[in-house]
Amino acid sequence: MEDNLPVNVREYQELAKKALPKMHYDYINGGAEDEYTLRENIAAYGRILLRPRVLIDVSKIDMSTTLLGYNMPSPIIVAPTGAHKLANPEGEVATARAAAACNTIMVLSFGSSCKIEEVASSCDAIRFYQLYVYRRRDVSATLVRRAESLGFKAIVLTVDTPVLGRREADIRNKMVAPRMANLEGLMSFDDDIDSKGGSKLERFAHETLDPSLSWKDVEWLKSITSLPILLKGIVTAEDARKAVEVGAAGVIVSNHGARQLDYAPPTISALEEVTPPAGRIHLPSPDSGHAAHMQMRGMHVQPAASVMRARRRAVTATYGGGRLRGAAGTDSGPGCRCRWLRRWRGPCRCWWTAGSGGAPTCSRRWRWAPRQSWWGGRCSTGWRRAGRPGRGTSSRC
Numbered sequence: 001m002e003d004n005l006p007v008n009v010r011e012y013q014e015l016a017k018k019a020l021p022k023m024h025y026d027y028i029n030g031g032a033e034d035e036y037t038l039r040e041n042i043a044a045y046g047r048i049l050l051r052p053r054v055l056i057d058v059s060k061i062d063m064s065t066t067l068l069g070y071n072m073p074s075p076i077i078v079a080p081t082g083a084h085k086l087a088n089p090e091g092e093v094a095t096a097r098a099a100a101a102c103n104t105i106m107v108l109s110f111g112s113s114c115k116i117e118e119v120a121s122s123c124d125a126i127r128f129y130q131l132y133v134y135r136r137r138d139v140s141a142t143l144v145r146r147a148e149s150l151g152f153k154a155i156v157l158t159v160d161t162p163v164l165g166r167r168e169a170d171i172r173n174k175m176v177a178p179r180m181a182n183l184e185g186l187m188s189f190d191d192d193i194d195s196k197g198g199s200k201l202e203r204f205a206h207e208t209l210d211p212s213l214s215w216k217d218v219e220w221l222k223s224i225t226s227l228p229i230l231l232k233g234i235v236t237a238e239d240a241r242k243a244v245e246v247g248a249a250g251v252i253v254s255n256h257g258a259r260q261l262d263y264a265p266p267t268i269s270a271l272e273e274v275t276p277p278a279g280r281i282h283l284p285s286p287d288s289g290h291a292a293h294m295q296m297r298g299m300h301v302q303p304a305a306s307v308m309r310a311r312r313r314a315v316t317a318t319y320g321g322g323r324l325r326g327a328a329g330t331d332s333g334p335g336c337r338c339r340w341l342r343r344w345r346g347p348c349r350c351w352w353t354a355g356s357g358g359a360p361t362c363s364r365r366w367r368w369a370p371r372q373s374w375w376g377g378r379c380s381t382g383w384r385r386a387g388r389p390g391r392g393t394s395s396r397c
């Protein structure tokens with residue numbers, strides 16, 4: 001092994017900072033507005049600690065899983081990110097080859113700097129196509145049809161971007177929107193856009209993205225493709241439920257790398273809300289036409305893995321999955337083991353210990369109300385009545 005190769009993703013990040021023009025590094029690295037959620041996206045992982053069990057044979061580790069029925073060696077996929085040529089002259093073609101070499105799925109971004117055809121012919125692999133909905137529906141529809149005819153296996157509809165997030169670094173840098181290769185011949189570009197101040201990317205997005213994007217557009221998308229549709233950018237249980245109702249094959253829990261709405265919850269915390277704990281909720285059987293609902297408990301609701309944070313996320317996703325699926329009673333004991341409550345040093349008032357004495361984990365208090373209404377259960381503690389207002393209080397409590 002070469003001496004100076006980076007050993008973790010932070011070291012790659014340092015190298016990228018040195019190698020890239022500031023405008024491009026800031027675009028890749030930055031978040032929306034105050035970048036509070038951007039910081040929280042990382043900090044929230046730090047608050048989740050592993051709980052190691054010992055004397056278990058680890059000579060053979062199997063992290064394999066399936067996504068939409070496709071086998072993968074580990075629960076990591078490549079999230080859609082635009083404009084790879086900003087960082088590598090081969091752009092998404094290089095990323096596609098890397099993903100194929102790892103036997104993982106790549107989601108090709110709508111904003112890619114290589115054409116769908118170039119990526120499709122670069123190597124043999126399972127790929128999904130990410131879609132933004134433009135005011136000009138014909139443009140979005142054409143790209144869906146192109147991806148479908150080139151063998152892409154699913155459409156990932158990004159639902160958190162009816163408008164582009166306010167990315168202040170891009171505004172300061174007057175970020176120039178890289179031309180999206182797939183739009184060539186489909187749209188004319190306003191060359192005058194380059195002569196005005198601010199983020200040109202933001203202005204381009206403002207002119208093209210459809211701010212009226214709504215649930216009815218999922219119906220529209222279903223009407224133009226037979227591919228399964230994943231909704232990317234869901235961070236609440238309510239929206240996950242709605243996604244299932246409108247027939248999505250799955251959801252990708254994501255806050256878009258904190259690039260859209262600042263002060264949204266960090267992705268890993270949102271995962272806790274969206275993934276129902278097993279045994280606490282009635283799930284329809286897979287053969288009742290609600291297979292997608294079942295899938296929400298598994299791979300489909302894991303956060304999209306960004307290349308920069310993939311390693312850290314893999315650990316947490318595995319941990320999160322195991323913990324949320326942990327059977328009630330397997331590890332229970334007196335008192336609440338929930339580390340949120342332990343940290344507050346208050347008495348345990350969570351339903352699991354107060355009401356059922358079951359599971360060893362519980363969610364933070366303010367998470368309780370949405371979960372309860374999700375389960376349709378009855379509040380056995382009563383603390384919600386006295387709970388802080390404005391935290392999604394349920395009328396049942």
Ligand SMILES: Cc1cc2nc3c(=O)[nH]c(=O)nc-3n(C[C@H](O)[C@H](O)[C@H](O)COP(=O)(O)O)c2cc1C
Pocket residue numbers: 027028029079080081082109110111130158232253254255256257258259267303304305306
């Ligand atoms: C430079 C960059 C470009 C991105 N471009 C897209 C994009 O074109 N489409 C999209 O849906 N998400 C895009 N994303 C968001 C990622 O797909 C992914 O959601 C994010 O990096 C990880 O955050 P998450 O764990 O909250 O999903 C981009 C992220 C970055 C850092």
